[in-house]
Structures are given as C-alpha cells and as structure tokens.
Amino acid sequence: MIELILVGKIVKTHGVNGELLLKLEPGKAPANTKEPVFLEFDGIQVPFFIHSSRNTTPVDWYVIFDDYQSLSLAEKLLGRAVSIPGTNLAAISDADPTEELIGYKVRDINFGYVGILKFIQQGMQDLMIIENDGREILVPFVEDFIMEIDDEDKQIVIETPDGLLDMNR
16 A cells, blocks of 8 residues: 655646646655656545646646646646655755745845745746735846845845846736
8 A cells, every 4th residue: 555645735727728736735745747646536546647747836836637638627626635655755855045035025226125035946047036916026046136135124135137127017
C-alpha cells in the first residue's frame, strides 16, 4: 500500500485549455511531475497524470492533467484534494533567506509606494513579484535596484529605471 500525503487542493480554473490552480501547502510539492498525483472522489484516491505544470510561487502551481485539457472537463476537478506518494515528496532544503522578505512593503525612491512583496521568483533573473490592488508588478531582484532592506520597518527600498514600473500597469 502506497502512503499518500495530502499536498493541496484544486481551487480554480485558469484559461480555457483545462489549466487549474493547485494551491499547495507550504513545503509540500511533488519532486517528480511525471509520477501521478491522486485526486479524491468519494473517498477513493484516483491517479491523474500531469500533462504540463508551472509554478508562480512555491504554493501556486498551475497544472493541466492528461485527458482534462478543456475548461468543461477541468471544472469537474474543482475543490478536489490532491495527494502524492510520500516517496515523491520534494526534499525541502534549508530555508531560502529571501523568504523572510515576503510581506515587506516595497517603495521606489522616485515613484513612492509600489506594493507588497508576494514572492521572489528565482531563475536566470530573479524577480520580485509585488502585489498592488490585485495587480502583479514584476521588478528584477538585483543589487543595482535594491537601495535598502529595512528589517525594522519591513520595507524594501528600490530605485528602478524610468518606465519599468509603467510596464506592469
């Protein structure tokens, strides 16, 4: 018998191609998306294979399941609990030091209040994802733009080039 671990829940559809938002519990994610995830139907765990996936934050994963690549089919999966085999649980390394910045206010020296830091997307170019009135504002998380990180006031002071913040509006 495979030990299944509850990792999240399908909370909404996204687009018309069957993409779903899977809200993961912090620190719980599949290590291998080629292995099935299990959705609960009337107490029975049913395996689903991921056709494609992308994550925008560690807890927000957008997935499309094999054979559910339309909005009408995907809607049937809303609200379902998602579990994975314990053997497929991603090993969580030491905490990322940038995680402590989540929730900080972001203020630009020239333009004032930008928003609240929601997430730092890491990759070839680290990006701050800042939320302001339901909009996401993307700003490169680079030394040239960061003027100050004030832990006492929980604030990040940035200086961005003219036009960068306007690109997100």
